[in-house]
Amino acid sequence: MSKLILHGYWRSSAAYRVRIALNLKGLAYDQVGHDLRRGEQKNPAYRAIAPAGLVPAVEYEGQTFIQSLAILEWLEERWPSPALLPGAIEQRAIVRAMAGTIAADIHPLNNLRILKYLKNEFERPQQQIDGWVAHWIDEGFAALEVMIARHGNGFAFGDFPTMADCFVVPQVYNAERVGIDLAPYPQLTAAAATARAHPAFAAAHPDRQPDADPA
Structure with missing residues (x-):
């Protein structure tokens, strides 16, 4: 499996959500930090990955996924077990x-x-x-x-x-x-x-x- 790369910031609650979900699913990932206090998320190199200049973003197999709620839904569909949603x-x-x-x-x-x-x-x-x-x-x-x-x-x-x-x-x-x-x-x-x-x-x-x- 290709390595997941999580772009975030340690104190970002949105990135925190994604870390929890990745951990619950037992998925290995690398982290790239962007210090929001210094505006690093606005750097052109990161905007090329995440056009809105926001964290988190997840890179996987040549694609980039943004917005924590959408990322968690993608993780749930891509790796359905263990589940983050109940059955009914x-x-x-x-x-x-x-x-x-x-x-x-x-x-x-x-x-x-x-x-x-x-x-x-x-x-x-x-x-x-x-x-x-x-x-x-x-x-x-x-x-x-x-x-x-x-x-x-x-x-x-x-x-x-x-x-x-x-x-x-x-x-x-x-x-x-x-x-x-x-x-x-x-x-x-x-x-x-x-x-x-x-x-x-x-x-x-x-x-x-x-x-x-x-x-």
């Missing part, structure tokens, strides 16, 4: 909705480039930007709390790690980094704790990546 059609829709709540409703509004735009173009003070971040995380987490209470059984959905956990764990990591109060979300935090104890999630943690800042 309805259950798969619920797991995708959990992932989508983060991928569509939380993360885009709190992405680094959005926060920089708020600061530089609209001259918003940091206090207002922090409030913006907290608002959208809380909105999404409130919905996830209900979904996990209904469908979780140790993990976010059911009793084995799914695509939902690949999204939940990195978003909880982000929330902790910015000091969000997670007390209102006991089901979500319990599911994240269960997933974090899994070796595939532990190995994907940002601090354990080759491009991570020194401790």
Whole structure:
């Protein structure tokens, strides 16, 4: 099998999702880091691979795949075992909705480039930007709390790690980094704790990546 190459950044939650999925499927991969703080993802050489200049991107057999949700769907179809989605059609829709709540409703509004735009173009003070971040995380987490209470059984959905956990764990990591109060979300935090104890999630943690800042 050709080697998978993951382009990312150690603290990117979107790249974190892909690392988890690759680890869960037992796939070997090399990593290429692009420091988002320095704007390395905008370099022409990387844009030739990923035209939007965003991470993550995965190279495999001469093709490049972008957008973490699409990458996870591709991994699931390309290497279906172990599965990241449950067997029933309805259950798969619920797991995708959990992932989508983060991928569509939380993360885009709190992405680094959005926060920089708020600061530089609209001259918003940091206090207002922090409030913006907290608002959208809380909105999404409130919905996830209900979904996990209904469908979780140790993990976010059911009793084995799914695509939902690949999204939940990195978003909880982000929330902790910015000091969000997670007390209102006991089901979500319990599911994240269960997933974090899994070796595939532990190995994907940002601090354990080759491009991570020194401790």
